């Protein structure tokens with residue numbers, strides 16, 4: 658703080674005020690949002706490319722802010738991470754997604770698998786494995802129906818520690834997928850040692866798959882890499898029939914993207930399941 662008079666302190670200067678204030682406001686709002694139940698999960702179908710049917714979904718968080726309306730996760734996940742709020746928020750996401758999956762299963766809508774994004778801070782949190790185990794037990798969801806999405810940087814940051822955590826998670830029986838695969842710095846040597854189940858091809862490679870031969874080659878390579886490591890492979894950001902066709906021709910196992918459906922609220926997702934919507 659800058660001293661302006663005897664007992665007067667000017668706490669911010671015009672240069673720093675605008676953005677810092679906006680951040681502070683959002684941070685304050687974020688703290689209240691969990692209590693005030695302003696978060697909800699949307700679900701985006703994951704479609705099996707052999708059967709053409711929905712076999713699972715990714716849970717994606719949304720913030721219904723009282724003044725700003727729907728706030729995208731890109732605008733608040735980083736802040737939640739920095740402030741530590743991601744820990745209770747992430748726990749809420751895991752619990753809500755598992756309860757939803759179980760309730761759709763119980764309604765006879767199929768053995769759905771739900772994918773949940775974990776943040777770096779959640780991943781290295783001491784009691785992660787215990788808290789996931791608790792949620793699964795309380796919801797009665799079969800562990801293999803929960804898939805945790807992690808990024809390459811989370812895994813490669815401290816590989817030995819990551820291997821330890823992954824082994825414990827694998828011990829519970831949950832599935833692990835590597836999100837945004839290809840955008841980080843995975844070492845193939847390490848990839849082989851990690852107990853993971855799924856590679857998720859980043860949407861930046863899928864986008865130009867039918868016009869850019871380099872992207873086409875990258876995607877084809879990731880699919881065959883995954884299969885030779887006995888991993889499943891799913892493509893995200895699939896928006897066109899051409900992209901879908903390429904992925905199917907190259908043996909990709911599953912896909913997710915606007916071509917099939919955007920992420921939608923739970924009731925709309927349930928309607929898709931009841932209709933038996935397929936490719």
Ligand code: C2E
Pocket residue numbers: 701716717718729730731734747750774775776836837860893894895896913914915916919920
């Ligand atoms: P992500 O995990 O890579 O999620 C995929 C993003 O791509 C989602 O954006 C989704 O709506 C969008 N998407 C899906 N299909 C298409 C498509 O065909 N075309 C295009 N252009 N985009 C598509 P969203 O929901 O805004 O989420 C952004 C990011 O926020 C996520 O990226 C994830 O990193 C993070 N996030 C979302 N929910 C959570 C959460 O519950 N916890 C944590 N830690 N992070 C979350």
Ligand code: CA
Pocket residue numbers: 715774806836
């Ligand atoms: Ca994801």
Ligand code: CA
Pocket residue numbers: 836837857859860893
């Ligand atoms: Ca992704």
Ligand code: CA
Pocket residue numbers: 827832852853854
């Ligand atoms: Ca496994």
